[in-house]
Amino acid sequence: KAVIELGGLGTPEQLETRLRTVLGDPTLSVLYWSESVAAYLDGEGQAVALPGEGADRAVTLLPRRGQPMTALVHDRAVLADPDLARSVTAAVTLAIENQWMHSEIQARAGEVRTLPTGTVTFLFTDIEDSTGLVGRLGDGYARFLADVRRLLRATINEHGGREVDTQADEMFAVFEQARSGLDAALTIQRKVRARAWPQGVAVRIRIGLHTGRPTLTDSGYLGLAVHIAARISFASHGGQILVSGAVREAVAGSEPAGVSFRDLGLHQFHGLPSPEALFQVEAADLPSEFPPPRTFV
Numbered sequence: 001k002a003v004i005e006l007g008g009l010g011t012p013e014q015l016e017t018r019l020r021t022v023l024g025d026p027t028l029s030v031l032y033w034s035e036s037v038a039a040y041l042d043g044e045g046q047a048v049a050l051p052g053e054g055a056d057r058a059v060t061l062l063p064r065r066g067q068p069m070t071a072l073v074h075d076r077a078v079l080a081d082p083d084l085a086r087s088v089t090a091a092v093t094l095a096i097e098n099q100w101m102h103s104e105i106q107a108r109a110g111e112v113r114t115l116p117t118g119t120v121t122f123l124f125t126d127i128e129d130s131t132g133l134v135g136r137l138g139d140g141y142a143r144f145l146a147d148v149r150r151l152l153r154a155t156i157n158e159h160g161g162r163e164v165d166t167q168a169d170e171m172f173a174v175f176e177q178a179r180s181g182l183d184a185a186l187t188i189q190r191k192v193r194a195r196a197w198p199q200g201v202a203v204r205i206r207i208g209l210h211t212g213r214p215t216l217t218d219s220g221y222l223g224l225a226v227h228i229a230a231r232i233s234f235a236s237h238g239g240q241i242l243v244s245g246a247v248r249e250a251v252a253g254s255e256p257a258g259v260s261f262r263d264l265g266l267h268q269f270h271g272l273p274s275p276e277a278l279f280q281v282e283a284a285d286l287p288s289e290f291p292p293p294r295t296f297v
Contacts, residue, residue: 015095016043023088025075030092033068038146040071048073060085062093066168068142070096112220115162120174121181121211121247122221122229123161125152125188127169128204128238136201144198145169148205151191159184164220172230174221178211178250182281185209185241186256189286193239204238211246228276231269235278235293239286242293245277259283267295 016030031040031048039047050071051057060079062070072092079085127133127148134141149171153163156173159180165172175181185207197203210232212225228244236242248261255261260282266275278295282288 015092019072019088019092023074023078025078028072028074028078031071031073033070033142035146035149038143038150040068060089062089062096064096067145112216112218115164115216115221116174116176117216119211119213120176120225121178121209121250122164122214122226123156123173123175123181123185124208124229124233125171125173126206126233128206130169133201133203136199140198144201148192148203151195152188155184155187155191159187178209178247179254179256181209181211182241182243182247182251182259183256185281186259186283186286189239189241193286206233206236206238207241208233208236208243209241209247210244211250224272228269228272231272231295232276232278235267235269235295237290237294240290241281241286243279243281245279248277248279256283262288264293267293269295 016028019030020026020028029042029048031042031050033039034041034047040050042048050059051073056076057073058076058079060072060074061068062072064070070092079088127145133144137144148169149166152171152173156163156171159175160177161173161175161180161184163171163173173181173184175184188205188207192203192205195203208229208231210225210229212223212228214221214223214225216222232242232244242264243261261279262282264278264280267278268275278293280288280290
């Protein structure tokens with residue numbers, strides 16, 4: 001019954017009110033994770049510290065796709081019964097998923113319509129050895145990932161780009177000008193190298209860029225250009241920037257000062273119809289020695 005009653009509720013306020021009634025805990029609170037401040041927020045948008053070990057109040061964490069999503073702060077006795085706890089967490093998870101889906105569909109529909117069309121440059125990033133970082137950082141990985149995402153988003157925005165999608169440790173962005181995408185990639189690598197990361201972990205970002213003419217639909221970009229850009233990113237190594245021949249051609253004559261391109265030859269990517277020319281972007285303040293690209297040659 002709890003799943004039915006809670007799962008169908010439409011707003012965060014309704015969910016919190018109904019939970020307080022069903023569980024008999026008038027001070028229960030539902031908190032939502034915010035990446036922008038790397039903290040859980042209450043219904044008024046204020047950051048809230050979670051109760052620690054031995055506190056009068058207990059916290060139940062409900063992640064989404066392995067990432068922080070929602071926290072329930074409640075009386076310790078409320079969810080002492082394992083069956084009730086399972087039922088309530090299932091109900092709340094369903095309600096939150098419904099809220100996320102509704103808001104994501106609405107937001108994405110509006111955002112997609114404003115993405116650039118025609119010839120664009122795609123930038124894909126991901127964090128090398130993210131699994132190892134999870135092991136090193138433990139519970140601190142969520143905050144670490146939020147910090148990385150903020151750095152990426154800020155840099156993409158600084159260079160006139162648009163975030164298209166983010167999944168786990170990967171980010172997909174688009175730029176109207178190839179030079180802007182290249183500048184963003186260089187800045188990302190420099191910022192990551194200059195930053196002191198928690199527990200002294202080494203953070204290495206793989207970056208791939210490709211210029212092409214995708215099709216923009218109501219659900220996002222489609223076409224070979226998207227797949228090529230993603231494959232190039234996958235082929236790169238942490239700290240490296242790889243670009244396609246199309247990007248190299250697009251920035252010819254307007255390269256950033258001190259930046260050069262090492263020709264890595266033609267590479268055949270799995271699932272693509274023809275080989276792609278790859279170039280490694282090089283600058284004096286960035287590493288330049290990497291293993292061969294991770295492609296099918």
